[in-house]
Amino acid sequence: MRIGVDTLPPLPKDATDRNRTSPFAFTGNKFEFRAPGSSQSCAGPNTVLNVIISEAFERIASVLEKLPKKDFHDGLQKELRKIIRTHKRIIFNGDGYADNWLKEAAKRGLPNAKTTMDALRCLTAPANVKMFEKYRVYTKRELESRYEVFLEDYHRRIHIEGEVALEIATSLIYPAVAQEYAKLAAAAAAGKSAGLKTGVKALSASASDLGAKLDELKVKTDALRKALGGLHEEILAAMADLRVTVDSIEKNVADESWPLPKYREMLFVY
Numbered sequence: 197m198r199i200g201v202d203t204l205p206p207l208p209k210d211a212t213d214r215n216r217t218s219p220f221a222f223t224g225n226k227f228e229f230r231a232p233g234s235s236q237s238c239a240g241p242n243t244v245l246n247v248i249i250s251e252a253f254e255r256i257a258s259v260l261e262k263l264p265k266k267d268f269h270d271g272l273q274k275e276l277r278k279i280i281r282t283h284k285r286i287i288f289n290g291d292g293y294a295d296n297w298l299k300e301a302a303k304r305g306l307p308n309a310k311t312t313m314d315a316l317r318c319l320t321a322p323a324n325v326k327m328f329e330k331y332r333v334y335t336k337r338e339l340e341s342r343y344e345v346f347l348e349d350y351h352r353r354i355h356i357e358g359e360v361a362l363e364i365a366t367s368l369i370y371p372a373v374a375q376e377y378a379k380l381a382a383a384a385a386a387g388k389s390a391g392l393k394t395g396v397k398a399l400s401a402s403a404s405d406l407g408a409k410l411d412e413l414k415v416k417t418d419a420l421r422k423a424l425g426g427l428h429e430e431i432l433a434a435m436a437d438l439r440v441t442v443d444s445i446e447k448n449v450a451d452e453s454w455p456l457p458k459y460r461e462m463l464f465v466y
Contacts, residue, residue, distance in 0.1 A: 200269055247333050312350055313429075319343045354428040358420060361435050365417045368455040369442055373413060376449045377406045402448070409445045416441045 220241060221228045227245065229238045256275065263271040285304040290297060301308055309315040318324060319339050328334040334342075380403035387396035416438040423434035446458055 200272065243333065247328060247331055250331055251327060313347075316343055316346050316350070319346070351428045354431050355424065358424050358431040358435055361438060362417060362420050362424070364456075365413065365420070365438060365442065369445070370410075370413055370417070372449060372453050372455050373406065373410050373445055376453045377403060377410055379453075380406060406445075406448055409441065409448065412441050413438075413445065 218230065221230065227241075229241070232238060256279070259275050260268070260272060286306060288297060288300070298308065309318065320336075320343050325336045325339055328339060329336060380399055384396055384399040384403050387399060416434070420431070420434040420438050423430040446454060451458065451461075
């Protein structure tokens with residue numbers, strides 16, 4: 197088999213297991229699908245990858261097919277150098293999760309779909325529709341239908357998550373915080389009636405702080421309940437606000453009163 201060269205240089209490959217937190221990682225010479233859920237399929241990403249590769253092959257072939265036979269290898273080298281110069285901006289060997297890389301990616305002109313909605317909108321982007329139609333993989337109507345199905349599914353899932361978060365906050369967190377607040381307030385009142393000074397001030401401050409957080413929790417749960425009637429962006433924002441409040445409360449409630457495993461406890465749950 198003649199491949200056009202007499203010798204090949206050593207081609208080092210990354211043997212490490214990088215991007216371990218990515219569900220869809222490129223590791224040196226292959227893509228890996230990391231344990232997709234039962235509701236997910238690898239067919240969609242594979243279809244997109246194959247179309248991208250097909251377009252790249254056609255673009256390269258359209259250049260090479262025009263080269264005279266005697267100039268083929270020189271022309272091939274020139275085309276490969278051109279491709280590398282044009283696209284080497286996608287290569288980055290640093291920390292892909294750092295803020296510095298996000299700034300560098302923007303500087304290099306690389307797209308960054310930060311949310312699910314940003315990613316879904318790529319399905320109906322004119323350039324992508326044109327590419328899929330060119331290779332007769334999907335029509336514009338088929339891409340739009342997939343976008344609508346994915347959008348409906350995403351919104352439904354976010355709505356379910358919001359309802360679960362609201363139920364946990366109202367049926368588990370709120371009663372636990374109220375119980376802890378009542379306990380602290382009763383202990384502070386008992387200390388005052390007994391004429392105690394040591395520790396009563398701290399108990400009163402803790403009770404007051406927990407009471408304020410209890411009021412804040414009520415406000416956040418009401419906001420989430422209202423957001424559940426709106427769009428998924430509003431639900432996500434309300435859940436994020438509720439999460440901040442619950443995380444701060446967790447540190448002020450005794451372990452025996454907290455109904456869920458605390459963060460530090462989860463490190464040792466098997």
